[in-house]
Amino acid sequence: MLIPCPWCGDREDIEFKYGGAAQIAYPANPDSADDAAWARYVFFRPNPKGKMAERWVHSAGCRRWFNLVRDTVTHEITPTPAAEERR
Amino acid sequence: MAEPHPHPNHLWRNPEPKRAYDVVIVGAGGHGLATAYYLAKNHGITNVAVLERGWLAGGNVARNTTVIRSNYLWDESAAIYEHSLKLWEGLSEELDYDILFSQRGVLNLVHSLGDVREGRRRVYANRLSGIDAEWLTAEEVKAFCPIVNTSPDVRYPVMGGTLQRRGGIAKHDYVAWAFARRADEMGVDLIQNCEVTGFELEGNRVVGVQTDRGPTAAGRVAICAAGHSTVLASMAGFDLPIQSHPLQALVSELLEPVLNCVVMSNAVHVYVSQAHKGELVMGAGIDPYISYAQRGSPHVIEYQLAAAIELFPIFSRAHVVRTWAGIVDVSPDASPILGLTPIANLFINCGWGTGGFKATPGAGWVYAHTIAHGQPHALNARFALERFTTGALIDEHGAAAVAH
Numbered sequence: 001m002l003i004p005c006p007w008c009g010d011r012e013d014i015e016f017k018y019g020g021a022a023q024i025a026y027p028a029n030p031d032s033a034d035d036a037a038w039a040r041y042v043f044f045r046p047n048p049k050g051k052m053a054e055r056w057v058h059s060a061g062c063r064r065w066f067n068l069v070r071d072t073v074t075h076e077i078t079p080t081p082a083a084e085e086r087r
Numbered sequence: 088m089a090e091p092h093p094h095p096n097h098l099w100r101n102p103e104p105k106r107a108y109d110v111v112i113v114g115a116g117g118h119g120l121a122t123a124y125y126l127a128k129n130h131g132i133t134n135v136a137v138l139e140r141g142w143l144a145g146g147n148v149a150r151n152t153t154v155i156r157s158n159y160l161w162d163e164s165a166a167i168y169e170h171s172l173k174l175w176e177g178l179s180e181e182l183d184y185d186i187l188f189s190q191r192g193v194l195n196l197v198h199s200l201g202d203v204r205e206g207r208r209r210v211y212a213n214r215l216s217g218i219d220a221e222w223l224t225a226e227e228v229k230a231f232c233p234i235v236n237t238s239p240d241v242r243y244p245v246m247g248g249t250l251q252r253r254g255g256i257a258k259h260d261y262v263a264w265a266f267a268r269r270a271d272e273m274g275v276d277l278i279q280n281c282e283v284t285g286f287e288l289e290g291n292r293v294v295g296v297q298t299d300r301g302p303t304a305a306g307r308v309a310i311c312a313a314g315h316s317t318v319l320a321s322m323a324g325f326d327l328p329i330q331s332h333p334l335q336a337l338v339s340e341l342l343e344p345v346l347n348c349v350v351m352s353n354a355v356h357v358y359v360s361q362a363h364k365g366e367l368v369m370g371a372g373i374d375p376y377i378s379y380a381q382r383g384s385p386h387v388i389e390y391q392l393a394a395a396i397e398l399f400p401i402f403s404r405a406h407v408v409r410t411w412a413g414i415v416d417v418s419p420d421a422s423p424i425l426g427l428t429p430i431a432n433l434f435i436n437c438g439w440g441t442g443g444f445k446a447t448p449g450a451g452w453v454y455a456h457t458i459a460h461g462q463p464h465a466l467n468a469r470f471a472l473e474r475f476t477t478g479a480l481i482d483e484h485g486a487a488a489v490a491h
């Protein structure tokens with residue numbers, strides 16, 4: 001699988017570490033979050049069959065984090081148009 | 088080893104789906120088929136369909152590397168896996184089908200002081216749970232499995248190991264077919280090429296399933312879909328803390344018998360056994376990313392082969408004949424989720440991840456009980472979905488992470 005690093009270009013997936021689903025927000029009001037809200041934040045993650053927004057880090061390259069959208073059935077990576085969204 | 092029986096030439100009917108069943112099971116893998124068998128046999132519930140989107144035993148049940156053992160750390164896990172191992176011990180006879188269950192011993196090698204402590208702790212915990220477990224020194228490892236390289240001159244020398252002599256392997260597709268044949272004989276409809284695409288809900292209660300071959304009413308519905316568990320749960324409107332990952336395995340060409348037991352190493356990251364036909368069967372850890380593609384990255388294979396050759400220099404001339412992957416349902420605490428769901432009459436069995444083959448009879452047995460009674464058996468009560476909210480996790484990463 002070739003992963004497009006926004007800074008280095010396409011590289012083999014062995015150069016990267018996977019960061020799981022993108023855009024997981026920390027609970028907005030942690031003091032008032034109940035057990036169910038903490039359970040969701042700590043243990044529940046998107047697991048879609050299809051397009052998935054996820055994080056990767058180019059750990060054996062430039063060591064920078066970025067986001068991309070990958071199809072979990074075909075492994076096809078959709079280029080995210082705006083460079084800002086990818087970083 | 089005894090000659091296997093001639094293979095039966097009739098296994099099951101291929102019926103058309105009926106309009107209604109008492110119980111619909113989603114997924115004809117090992118767990119779905121075992122559940123159907125025990126529903127019929129232990130609970131007299133035979134108006135049952137097992138719906139399978141592909142072909143019977145096309146999923147993980149016939150893609151796994153068949154390591155069977157019960158030497159898990161915590162009491163809850165030890166109890167359910169040991170229940171399963173006891174069922175394995177009578178299964179060929181019970182199902183009247185030689186599933187080539189072979190208790191040749193499972194050896195878990197350790198390569199660091201931390202591993203040594205963890206391994207010894209697990210041996211003591213296992214013994215307290217009534218499970219056979221032994222600690223072997225490096226010399227004893229060599230005596231039990233002479234082809235393991237126990238020389239101190241390697242990067243991670245073998246410092247000892249744990250041994251469960253009652254552990255071993257079985258022939259995975261025979262296991263699925265044996266449960267299928269018996270379930271079919273008792274009246275269960277096994278329906279292949281029938282994908283569940285949604286659930287019929289009345290309020291908070293499931294009353295049937297939608298499939299690509301039309302709707303079917305159901306008194307109770309039991310999900311047994313391994314890597315597709317979250318896909319089904321989201322159709323019913325609830326979430327599961329499950330991530331679906333590829334898990335790869337490989338086989339060599341057929342060789343003369345060289346390996347007498349199952350050898351696993353979490354630290355150098357490979358495990359291997361020799362199947363009855365003669366191929367070396369190897370596996371390691373999951374690929375890191377989410378996938379439903381039933382394939383993984385080649386470097387994962389390369390890495391486990393390097394580990395295998397370090398442990399077994401004698402394998403250096405063997406060839407990789409085939410590699411493949413299944414999609415495993417990984418839970419946060421490396422333990423299964425087996426019980427009720429937020430939807431009435433809808434049940435869930437998932438989260439077995441990289442290690443659910445060994446649980447096939449035990450999981451089917453307790454899941455059938457749970458479905459028949461509408462509440463969990465004592466053996467699976469602690470494996471409820473609620474544990475992720477209460478925090479009562481059953482952390483088996485030490486015993487389960489790489490070891491299958």
Ligand SMILES: Cc1cc2nc3c(=O)[nH]c(=O)nc-3n(C[C@H](O)[C@H](O)[C@H](O)COP(=O)(O)OP(=O)(O)OC[C@H]3O[C@@H](n4cnc5c(N)ncnc54)[C@H](O)[C@@H]3O)c2cc1C
Pocket residue numbers: 113114115116117118119138139140141142144145146147148149150151152153154155281282283284311312313314315319334335336370411412413414415439440441442443444445446491
């Ligand atoms: C490479 C590999 C090695 C492994 N090694 C071991 C090991 O050594 N020891 C061990 O104990 N475990 C091992 N495992 C894990 C073990 O295989 C699984 O935990 C276990 O098989 C899962 O239960 P199952 O047999 O019911 O799953 P499956 O056989 O995957 O059954 C699930 C079924 O559900 C069907 N399905 C999914 N969605 C739908 C739908 N919408 N409608 C209808 N049907 C549907 C699928 O097609 C599939 O047939 C390994 C797994 C893999 C992939």
Ligand SMILES: [Zn+2]
Pocket residue numbers: 005006007008009058061062063064
């Ligand atoms: Zn880079």
